[in-house]
Amino acid sequence: xxxxxxxxxxxxxxxxxxxxxxxxxxxxxxxxxxxxxxxxxxxxxxxxxxxxxxxxxxxxxxxxxxxxxxxxxxxxxxxxxxxxxxxxxxxxxxxxxxxxxxxxxxxxxxxxxxxxxxxxxxxxxxxxxxxxxxxxxxxxxxxxxxxxxxxxxxxxxxxxxxxxxxxxxxxxxxxxxxxxxxxxxxxxxxxxxxxxxxxxxxxxxxxxxxxxxxxxxxxxxxxxxxxxxxxxxxxxxxxxxxxxxxxxxxxxxxxxxxxxxxxxxxxxxxxxxxxxxxxxxxxxxxxxxxxxxxxxxxxxxxxxxxxxxxxxxxxxxxxxxxxxxxxxxxxxxxxxxxxxxxxxxxxxxxxxxxxxxxxxxxxxxxxxxxxxxxxxxxxxxxxxxxxxxxxxxxxxxxxxxxxxxxxxxxxxxxxxxxxxxxxxxxxxxxxxxxxxxxxxxxxxxxxxxxxxxxxxxxxxxxxxxxxxxxxxxxxxxxxxxxxxxxxxxxxxxxxxxxxxxxxxxxxxxxxxxxxxxxxxxxxxxxxxxxxxxxxxxxxxxxxxxxxxxxxxxxxxxxxxxxxxxxxxxxxxxxxxxxxxxxxx
Amino acid sequence: xxxxxxxxxxxxxxxxxxxxxxxxxxxxxxxxxxxxxxxxxxxxxxxxxxxxxxxxxxxxxxxxxxxxxxxxxxxxxxxxxxxxxxxxxxxxxxxxxxxxxxxxxxxxxxxxxxxxxxxxxxxxxxxxxxxxxxxxxxxxxxxxxxxxxxxxxxxxxxxxxxxxxxxxxxxxxxxxxxxxxxxxxxxxxxxxxxxxxxxxxxxxxxxxxxxxxxxxxxxxxxxxxxxxxxxxxxxxxxxxxxxx
Numbered sequence: 001x002x003x004x005x006x007x008x009x010x011x012x013x014x015x016x017x018x019x020x021x022x023x024x025x026x027x028x029x030x031x032x033x034x035x036x037x038x039x040x041x042x043x044x045x046x047x048x049x050x051x052x053x054x055x056x057x058x059x060x061x062x063x064x065x066x067x068x069x070x071x072x073x074x075x076x077x078x079x080x081x082x083x084x085x086x087x088x089x090x091x092x093x094x095x096x097x098x099x100x101x102x103x104x105x106x107x108x109x110x111x112x113x114x115x116x117x118x119x120x121x122x123x124x125x126x127x128x129x130x131x132x133x134x135x136x137x138x139x140x141x142x143x144x145x146x147x148x149x150x151x152x153x154x155x156x157x158x159x160x161x162x163x164x165x166x167x168x169x170x171x172x173x174x175x176x177x178x179x180x181x182x183x184x185x186x187x188x189x190x191x192x193x194x195x196x197x198x199x200x201x202x203x204x205x206x207x208x209x210x211x212x213x214x215x216x217x218x219x220x221x222x223x224x225x226x227x228x229x230x231x232x233x234x235x236x237x238x239x240x241x242x243x244x245x246x247x248x249x250x251x252x253x254x255x256x257x258x259x260x261x262x263x264x265x266x267x268x269x270x271x272x273x274x275x276x277x278x279x280x281x282x283x284x285x286x287x288x289x290x291x292x293x294x295x296x297x298x299x300x301x302x303x304x305x306x307x308x309x310x311x312x313x314x315x316x317x318x319x320x321x322x323x324x325x326x327x328x329x330x331x332x333x334x335x336x337x338x339x340x341x342x343x344x345x346x347x348x349x350x351x352x353x354x355x356x357x358x359x360x361x362x363x364x365x366x367x368x369x370x371x372x373x374x375x376x377x378x379x380x381x382x383x384x385x386x387x388x389x390x391x392x393x394x395x396x397x398x399x400x401x402x403x404x405x406x407x408x409x410x411x412x413x414x415x416x417x418x419x420x421x422x423x424x425x426x427x428x429x430x431x432x433x434x435x436x437x438x439x440x441x442x443x444x445x446x447x448x449x450x451x452x453x454x455x456x457x458x459x460x461x462x463x464x465x466x467x468x469x470x471x472x473x474x475x476x477x478x479x480x481x482x483x484x485x486x487x488x489x490x491x492x493x494x495x496x497x498x499x500x501x502x503x504x505x506x507x508x509x510x511x512x513x514x515x516x517x518x519x520x521x522x523x524x525x526x527x528x529x530x531x532x533x534x535x536x537x538x539x540x541x542x543x544x545x546x547x548x549x550x551x552x553x554x555x556x557x558x559x560x561x562x563x564x565x566x567x568x569x570x571x572x573x574x575x576x577x578x579x580x581x582x583x584x
Numbered sequence: 585x586x587x588x589x590x591x592x593x594x595x596x597x598x599x600x601x602x603x604x605x606x607x608x609x610x611x612x613x614x615x616x617x618x619x620x621x622x623x624x625x626x627x628x629x630x631x632x633x634x635x636x637x638x639x640x641x642x643x644x645x646x647x648x649x650x651x652x653x654x655x656x657x658x659x660x661x662x663x664x665x666x667x668x669x670x671x672x673x674x675x676x677x678x679x680x681x682x683x684x685x686x687x688x689x690x691x692x693x694x695x696x697x698x699x700x701x702x703x704x705x706x707x708x709x710x711x712x713x714x715x716x717x718x719x720x721x722x723x724x725x726x727x728x729x730x731x732x733x734x735x736x737x738x739x740x741x742x743x744x745x746x747x748x749x750x751x752x753x754x755x756x757x758x759x760x761x762x763x764x765x766x767x768x769x770x771x772x773x774x775x776x777x778x779x780x781x782x783x784x785x786x787x788x789x790x791x792x793x794x795x796x797x798x799x800x801x802x803x804x805x806x807x808x809x810x811x812x813x814x815x816x817x818x819x820x821x822x823x824x825x826x827x828x
Binding site for chain 2: 115134194
């Protein structure tokens with residue numbers, strides 16, 4: 001009897017479906033109006049990934065607004081993925097650092113990769129650069145000039161793949177090699193410079209770059225990108241992100257100028273030119289031909305592998321999503337939770353997929369630890385770890401510049417220079433003004449006591465605002481710190497951008513370079529650590545960490561008076577003293 | 585007549601002598617005393633090693649061995665050239681080379697570098713290579729054919745930058761091989777999945793329809809609980825009767 005009921009139900013459903021199909025065939029075919037939205041087809045896993053990536057990149061586009069004519073800002077580069085052994089340095093004179101995901105690079109940075117290694121960078125607002133193994137790359141220029149995004153990448157040896165996105169601004173992307181300069185047109189290309197072919201242009205590995213971008217955005221960047229381009233908030237304290245998106249004006253550097261500057265009369269070029277012309281030509285033709293074939297095959301394979309893996313995983317994903325959806329319909333779980341679950345499923349599987357795609361090599365030995373993050377080094381760690389937030393470190397860099405700044409030299413909005421005495425008010429129970437150049441007094445006293453005159457520290461410094469040393473190793477260090485402030489005048493300009501943690505790291509790097517540059521004075525790790533503690537002791541004049549960490553009245557006064565990007569201060573009660581805590 | 589012959593001989597002799605002397609000079613290989621590996625011999629100095637090497641006018645045997653060991657093993661624990669040479673010999677990189685251990689500071693012949701490349705990539709090569717094993721001459725040709733090496737003879741030397749490019753090319757090829765292997769595995773896996781699905785589909789088609797009781801008594805159609813149930817299974821093959 002029951003079976004009979006089931007059969008009759010099936011027949012009824014079949015009849016209804018047939019009737020619906022017939023009516024659809026009889027009716028007029030609807031032609032969609034131009035403004036009518038297309039109904040999306042079933043979302044496959046590949047399209048899901050593409051949509052997700054597009055939406056994430058869309059978040060970047062929000063921050064790509066044109067600047068007023070004539071205004072420029074410097075952009076940063078962000079390390080998205082490191083595979084194997086990769087290193088970078090701030091400039092030609094700095095020491096190399098082990099590269100890690102989220103490292104923030106400035107224009108002028110140098111990058112090098114080892115064998116079986118690879119590094120991917122998000123450069124500025126519009127481009128992704130994949131630095132291949134055993135490659136040497138430099139980023140001489142990374143800036144926004146009005147509505148133009150100017151980027152120059154130098155490939156000194158090896159290969160770099162470049163992908164340039166359209167973000168609503170004009171893309172001016174140049175690649176320099178020791179034997180020529182190229183402009184990136186379209187979506188990207190791979191540029192290779194080696195001993196056989198010289199400069200050659202090959203197809204960019206877009207699939208690989210997209211996969212890496214996807215992975216990065218899904219794991220690291222999603223939170224801050226989705227926060228509406230928030231650059232510096234306490235809820236999103238990602239200093240690398242801040243550094244990547246923030247601005248700073250630097251002198252313009254045209255591609256041809258950079259090329260002229262280097263002239264590329266290098267030993268490598270000489271080695272190239274030493275080969276016989278006819279042989280070289282044959283080599284180039286053969287190698288280029290082979291490269292084209294190899295690239296084409298590799299791209300095809302990559303595409304096949306990705307599509308294959310995606311299709312394999314698609315069923316699993318859809319099943320999981322349907323299961324979750326069914327649970328939602330039955331009222332077991334709330335819709336929001338379901339969405340989160342689906343999101344997690346996608347992310348987990350993405351990671352797996354991308355791992356499969358990317359990690360096709362064998363076991364790659366990890367880079368031996370070269371340099372820890374500077375804030376974590378012995379001598380610095382105790383001081384910087386107790387600071388309230390990463391952005392305090394950034395503002396500390398600005399106050400350090402202000403403390404050392406020459407009284408007569410214009411700085412940002414302050415065309416008349418920075419006065420010798422800084423008004424700090426009388427509410428703190430001390431003098432109403434404080435003379436600048438506190439740092440040299442404290443720092444040099446400590447250095448002289450422990451390391452003597454060979455350190456460059458002076459035995460006696462006139463009280464108050466005193467001139468900086470004109471010679472010796474310390475003079476160079478002060479000059480470099482001041483130069484960094486000179487290069488970042490936007491900190492001291494209304495409407496400019498704030499300094500970041502990366503700036504303080506640069507200051508520490510300058511100080512460490514000074515220590516490493518005098519190995520005869522700062523012998524051994526213990527002495528280096530001691531010298532570092534002298535710097536942090538002097539920084540206590542600007543930002544104290546002994547009680548409730550915060551800027552001292554002097555540091556606070558410098559920020560309030562000369563750093564417009566500091567924002568509105570509020571008075572907060574500390575334990576025994578007052579300090580200002582910025583609202584962010 | 586004999587005097588003419590003697591005169592010609594007298595003229596030719598100095599020329600031959602000069603040519604021989606010049607020939608001796610030409611046969612001498614370039615040497616570099618303070619090559620890249622001498623400056624940066626340690627494993628963690630490999631970045632500087634490659635940088636220095638790329639600026640060298642020629643790659644020495646010591647440099648080449650260090651670079652190839654880094655490529656093959658990701659590490660070179662040897663401190664001396666002799667140790668590196670022994671490591672190279674053990675890997676078969678000097679098969680077909682004559683004259684024993686070449687001088688450390690002398691420019692490396694492309695021939696043995698090519699043999700090392702063939703060994704690292706496990707290249708079988710053509711008929712000659714398969715019959716007579718890896719030889720400098722045929723490995724050079726094979727690698728040239730594959731586009732990993734320019735068309736150079738086995739006795740030529742490479743510049744530092746060229747050697748770096750050669751190492752990069754081998755690395756690219758390794759990646760290429762890995763990608764090919766992945767594709768093959770993927771296709772194999774897809775084929776297996778397809779055959780499994782097909783087998784499942786066939787089994788579903790051939791499996792008799794289950795007459796599951798609607799009342800939820802929990803009796804499985806596969807395991808008949810009673811002879812009656814078995815008999816009901818046997819009837820399930822029959823087409824269902826349309827309800828009236």
